[in-house]
Amino acid sequence: MGVFLGMLPIVHQVFGSLLVVAGLIVLPLPIPFGLIMLTIGFALLAPYIPAIQRLIRYMRGKWPHLDLHLRRHHHRFPPVIKSTIDKTHPAAPAE
Numbered sequence: 001m002g003v004f005l006g007m008l009p010i011v012h013q014v015f016g017s018l019l020v021v022a023g024l025i026v027l028p029l030p031i032p033f034g035l036i037m038l039t040i041g042f043a044l045l046a047p048y049i050p051a052i053q054r055l056i057r058y059m060r061g062k063w064p065h066l067d068l069h070l071r072r073h074h075h076r077f078p079p080v081i082k083s084t085i086d087k088t089h090p091a092a093p094a095e
Contacts, residue, residue: 009047009048012044012045012047012048012080013044013045013048015041015044016040016041016042016043016044016045017041017045018041019037019038019040019041019044020037020038020041020042020045022037022041023035023036023037023038023039023041024038042055042056043081043084044080046084046087046088047080047083047084047087053084053087053088056084056088057088057089057090060088060089060090061090067089067090070085071085071089
């Protein structure tokens, strides 16, 4: 079991990267699948890539409604996403 837990960050990064690339490809479609794929991909990549954390922090500062929804639904997310929400709060210091 410990071996699989050690591979989890690698799986998150690979799957997140694939979702971001696929989301960019299907972004022009009329159905917002691209946005959904980009959101999930960035959520998977954010704990490991500081540039994405800064992007999310900027977006949360620019759009307070987005920040409100993330804080409101914080308790429903898996631990890796919860820590990303905490790290990317607009008032939190950048790492």
